[in-house]
Amino acid sequence: xxxxxxxxxxxxxxxxxxxxxxxxxxxxxxxxxxxxxxxxxxxxxxxxxxxxxxxxxxxxxxxxxxxxxxxxxxxxxxxxxxxxxxxxxxxxxxxxxxxxxxxxxxxxxxxxxxxxxxxxxxxxxxxxxxxxxxxxxxxxxxxxxxxxxxxxxxxxxxxxxxxxxxxxxxxxxxxxxxxxxxxxxxxxxxxxxxxxxxxxxxxxxxxxxxxxxxxxxxxxxxxxxxxxxxxxxxxxxxxxxxxxxxxxxxxxxxxxxxxxxxxxxxxxxxxxxxxxxxxxx
Amino acid sequence: xxxxxxxxxxxxxxxxxxxxxxxxxxxxxxxxxxxxxxxxxxxxxxxxxxxxxxxxxxxxxxxxxxxxxxxxxxxxxxxxxxxxxxxxxxxxxxxxxxxxxxxxxxxxxxxxxxxxxxxxxxxxxxxxxxxxxxxxxxxxxxxxxxxxxxxxxxxxxxxxxxxxxxxxxxxxxxxxxxxxxxxxxxxxxxxxxxxxxxxxxxxxxxxxxxxxxxxxxxxxxxxxxxxxxxxxxxxxxxxxxxxxxxxxxxxxxxxxxxxxxxxxxxxxxxxxxxxxxxxxxxxxxxxxxxxx
Amino acid sequence: xxxxxxxxxxxxxxxxxxxxxxxxxxxxxxxxxxxxxxxxxxxxxxxxxxxxxxxxxxxxxxxxxxxxxxxxxxxxxxxxxxxxxxxxxxxxxxxxxxxxxxxxxxxxxxxxxxxxxxxxxxxxxxxxxxxxxxxxxxxxxxxxxxxxxxxxxxxxxxxxxxxxxxxxxxxxxxxxxxxxxxxxxxxxxxxxxxxxxxxxxxxxxxxxxxxxxxxxxxxxxxxxxxxxxxxxxxxxxxxxxxxxxxxxxxxxxxxxxxxxxxxxxxxxxxxxxxxxxxxxxxxxxxxxxxxxxxxxxxxxxxxxxxxxxxxxxxxxxxxxxxxxxxxxxxxxxxxxxxxxxxxxxxxxxxxxxxxxxx
Numbered sequence: 001x002x003x004x005x006x007x008x009x010x011x012x013x014x015x016x017x018x019x020x021x022x023x024x025x026x027x028x029x030x031x032x033x034x035x036x037x038x039x040x041x042x043x044x045x046x047x048x049x050x051x052x053x054x055x056x057x058x059x060x061x062x063x064x065x066x067x068x069x070x071x072x073x074x075x076x077x078x079x080x081x082x083x084x085x086x087x088x089x090x091x092x093x094x095x096x097x098x099x100x101x102x103x104x105x106x107x108x109x110x111x112x113x114x115x116x117x118x119x120x121x122x123x124x125x126x127x128x129x130x131x132x133x134x135x136x137x138x139x140x141x142x143x144x145x146x147x148x149x150x151x152x153x154x155x156x157x158x159x160x161x162x163x164x165x166x167x168x169x170x171x172x173x174x175x176x177x178x179x180x181x182x183x184x185x186x187x188x189x190x191x192x193x194x195x196x197x198x199x200x201x202x203x204x205x206x207x208x209x210x211x212x213x214x215x216x217x218x219x220x221x222x223x224x225x226x227x228x229x230x231x232x233x234x235x236x237x238x239x240x241x242x243x244x245x246x247x248x249x250x251x252x253x254x255x256x257x258x259x260x261x262x263x264x265x266x267x268x269x270x271x272x273x274x275x276x277x278x279x280x281x
Numbered sequence: 282x283x284x285x286x287x288x289x290x291x292x293x294x295x296x297x298x299x300x301x302x303x304x305x306x307x308x309x310x311x312x313x314x315x316x317x318x319x320x321x322x323x324x325x326x327x328x329x330x331x332x333x334x335x336x337x338x339x340x341x342x343x344x345x346x347x348x349x350x351x352x353x354x355x356x357x358x359x360x361x362x363x364x365x366x367x368x369x370x371x372x373x374x375x376x377x378x379x380x381x382x383x384x385x386x387x388x389x390x391x392x393x394x395x396x397x398x399x400x401x402x403x404x405x406x407x408x409x410x411x412x413x414x415x416x417x418x419x420x421x422x423x424x425x426x427x428x429x430x431x432x433x434x435x436x437x438x439x440x441x442x443x444x445x446x447x448x449x450x451x452x453x454x455x456x457x458x459x460x461x462x463x464x465x466x467x468x469x470x471x472x473x474x475x476x477x478x479x480x481x482x483x484x485x486x487x488x489x490x491x492x493x494x495x496x497x498x499x500x501x502x503x504x505x506x507x508x509x510x511x512x513x514x515x516x517x518x519x520x521x522x523x524x525x526x527x528x529x530x531x532x533x534x535x536x537x538x539x540x541x542x543x544x545x546x547x548x549x550x551x552x553x554x555x556x557x558x559x560x561x562x563x564x565x566x567x568x569x570x571x572x573x
Numbered sequence: 574x575x576x577x578x579x580x581x582x583x584x585x586x587x588x589x590x591x592x593x594x595x596x597x598x599x600x601x602x603x604x605x606x607x608x609x610x611x612x613x614x615x616x617x618x619x620x621x622x623x624x625x626x627x628x629x630x631x632x633x634x635x636x637x638x639x640x641x642x643x644x645x646x647x648x649x650x651x652x653x654x655x656x657x658x659x660x661x662x663x664x665x666x667x668x669x670x671x672x673x674x675x676x677x678x679x680x681x682x683x684x685x686x687x688x689x690x691x692x693x694x695x696x697x698x699x700x701x702x703x704x705x706x707x708x709x710x711x712x713x714x715x716x717x718x719x720x721x722x723x724x725x726x727x728x729x730x731x732x733x734x735x736x737x738x739x740x741x742x743x744x745x746x747x748x749x750x751x752x753x754x755x756x757x758x759x760x761x762x763x764x765x766x767x768x769x770x771x772x773x774x775x776x777x778x779x780x781x782x783x784x785x786x787x788x789x790x791x792x793x794x795x796x797x798x799x800x801x802x803x804x805x806x807x808x809x810x811x812x813x814x815x816x817x818x819x820x821x822x823x824x825x826x827x828x829x830x831x832x833x834x835x836x837x838x839x840x841x842x843x844x845x846x847x848x849x850x851x852x853x854x855x856x857x858x859x860x861x862x863x864x865x866x867x868x869x870x871x872x873x874x875x876x877x878x879x880x881x882x883x884x885x886x887x888x889x890x891x892x893x894x895x896x897x898x899x900x901x902x903x904x905x906x907x908x909x910x911x912x913x914x915x916x917x918x919x920x921x922x923x924x925x926x927x928x929x930x931x
Contacts, residue, residue, distance in 0.1 A: 023396070254407075
């Protein structure tokens with residue numbers, strides 16, 4: 001190995017440590033007793049309190065919050081992630097199909113309406129959005145949590161781009177083969193998009209799981225918290241009067257909130273990278 | 282456009298309907314509301330409101346707090362964008378060079394993409410916690426009089442560090458794929474024409490990465506503006522004294538905590554205009570990209 | 574079986590561009606017609622209008638007795654083989670071939686029978702359960718044909734189906750297509766820009782230029798009796814030699830070149846003399862000289878390229894012509910050859926209209 005390649009590896013190892021060490025430390029620390037943490041600070045090696053901590057966080061009422069366990073929050077997060085991903089894929093595929101494959105009068109204005117959603121991140125219209133959902137009585141419901149997030153056009157643009165890259169001849173051949181517009185969509189286009197659908201599902205699951213501001217303002221009851229917004233409540237645990245600050249639980253909660261999306265990304269790494277990079281073309 | 286399309290029929294309307302309905306209810310209507318409310322002033326009890334033209338705008342924009350937030354947002358976005366892009370580019374170039382362990386490095390460098398900003402924020406916050414945080418201790422041990430709860434610069438440092446950390450992976454993914462998209466033959470031709478690898482990088486590779494870099498700049502600015510909300514909310518919450526308050530955090534603070542609907546809406550509209558400007562720049566650029 | 578009739582067919586795009594400018598054609602039942610022409614001439618558009626993939630601006634297309642202008646593509650009873658095959662990439666060979674039949678609600682046993690028969694005929698029965706990406710180019714081509722055959726259509730449409738194959742395979746598939754068409758006796762329209770493919774496949778071929786049919790007829794008829802300069806130059810390989818000339822009442826002239834033996838031509842008009850490379854003969858008492866630039870040896874025959882002495886082309890440069898001879902004809906570089914031809918075997922065209930005078 002020559003010197004420049006040693007430098008290269010050194011830089012990459014530093015980068016990898018920078019990206020992974022904090023999460024590892026968070027995990028290692030979460031497996032220690034609160035006294036140890038308070039006495040010695042952050043931990044680099046795992047301790048012996050793994051089961052105790054995670055059991056308490058996941059299953060014991062009052063373990064992290066007044067009555068909700070992390071299991072309930074995990075469930076809410078999963079519903080948000082999966083619901084968001086599936087809803088987004090279905091809705092945006094249909095819209096993209098109409099825009100690419102049909103000639104219709106309102107195609108252009110409707111396209112621009114969809115496009116406009118890219119200009120208006122949720123953050124800039126958060127208060128009126130909240131009012132709309134509140135007026136519809138959708139606060140603290142999964143519908144109110146998921147549906148407003150689905151509308152943004154990223155998925156539609158992605159599928160539009162992909163559909164346009166599908167050779168024209170396939171539609172022509174299908175029409176000669178007597179396929180209806182729905183038949184072409186279901187028999188040809190959807191199976192052809194399998195990889196793309198998988199990639200978008202993965203990305204959107206992560207995006208949905210990681211939502212913060214919207215769930216934060218539209219859930220008022222503890223039992224509707226997702227993990228990502230639940231972690232903020234951990235400050236209460238840290239400062240419970242009289243007890244030792246429960247840092248190990250705070251770390252455990254961050255690990256739980258991190259694990260599912262990270263696993264999804266790692267397991268489906270290739271699809272995920274492809275989808276992410278393709279979607280921006 | 283496709284060469285052949287299905288002709289006029291009600292079917293396409295059925296296909297776009299779900300998306301359009303959701304957009305109208307949850308996008309257009311709230312956005313219009315935000316604009317409308319930005320012209321209203323509510324009385325102290327929120328019982329009646331009055332149309333005040335641009336008073337909310339002038340009140341907010343010329344307020345010291347807003348200007349402070351705007352200033353911080355600009356510095357913050359610039360630093361986060363450049364630091365995370367620079368770091369990611371360095372790592373991507375190196376990762377593209379190695380053969381041994383390439384996929385391991387790639388995985389380790391990209392996986393943090395999946396971590397939510399507020400989770401990263403909380404992790405960072407705990408590491409800087411004066412009771413247990415070794416980073417807090419480290420900063421003081423190496424000679425800084427470090428206290429991010431009281432010192433604006435230290436607080437900004439924490440927020441920027443976490444924001445950069447969270448953003449490196451996505452930039453890394455794009456840079457690496459951009460580097461891999463450069464044809465091997467171009468690199469080989471460059472090797473014959475130029476002996477210095479540094480010079481090769483700046484004269485051949487970097488210009489070829491320009492589209493990726495520009496695209497990522499837009500993405501990163503948007504990220505620094507909006508998505509870092511979760512990081513700020515779980516670390517400094519804008520403190521001390523509003524020193525780490527970004528514009529988005531202020532919209533949230535004034536609207537939800539302060540219940541100043543008109544002022545918060547006016548700030549939202551200003552943000553919308555900023556996003557619009559960013560998009561216009563991006564699209565002009567994309568048009569150019571199509572040409573060559 | 575039924576023929577195809579086109580009556581004053583036109584196609585104008587919304588932006589005013591005219592793709593097809595009035596085509597009349599009568600294709601008999603079982604006939605194989607080839608549309609040939611340079612790219613952008615409208616040949617594919619015309620084919621796609623028969624398929625129903627492009628709308629017809631005016632005029633009428635009928636298959637048999639039925640006018641099909643407003644009939645949807647799938648109900649026209651035509652099948653098409655696409656240039657890039659357009660196989661459904663996610664379906665097996667069997668799936669590709671049966672998809673159109675399933676959409677027509679044909680019963681399963683009949684579908685299986687047709688697919689198996691067609692596969693056997695095309696020698697792809699061993700690949701029925703493979704995916705398209707597991708097949709070679711030639712095999713994909715056969716699947717595309719099979720997909721057309723199982724439909725048992727009134728008309729086959731081929732849109733440059735061989736252009737994605739390598740040269741050897743192209744010749745082989747060309748022969749198979751021809752045999753298949755003969756055996757099935759189905760009216761076929763075949764689009765190509767390759768004049769060899771056109772000549773060898775067609776019962777009749779239609780030379781298309783700028784949206785109009787320049788000439789339609791049997792291949793040899795077009796070769797030996799072209800009506801226009803365009804047809805003469807498009808049909809025949811190597812290409813016909815074209816020499817710009819004028820007529821002074823006695824001879825055709827270009828610079829020092831004077832060719833006798835032509836009568837009844839307009840004077841003071843720009844003309845073009847067309848001489849096929851194979852009617853030129855090497856002859857010591859020849860009418861004109863050639864300075865040899867290059868000899869191509871094709872095995873059984875040689876092609877000699879060289880500058881025509883004393884003559885200039887339109888740009889004032891040397892006029893390059895080609896001469897076809899036996900394999901023993903091997904002049905050296907820069908050697909002068911004397912050439913002659915029988916004026917009766919040459920064509921003379923008006924340069925402005927392209928109309929053939931002799």
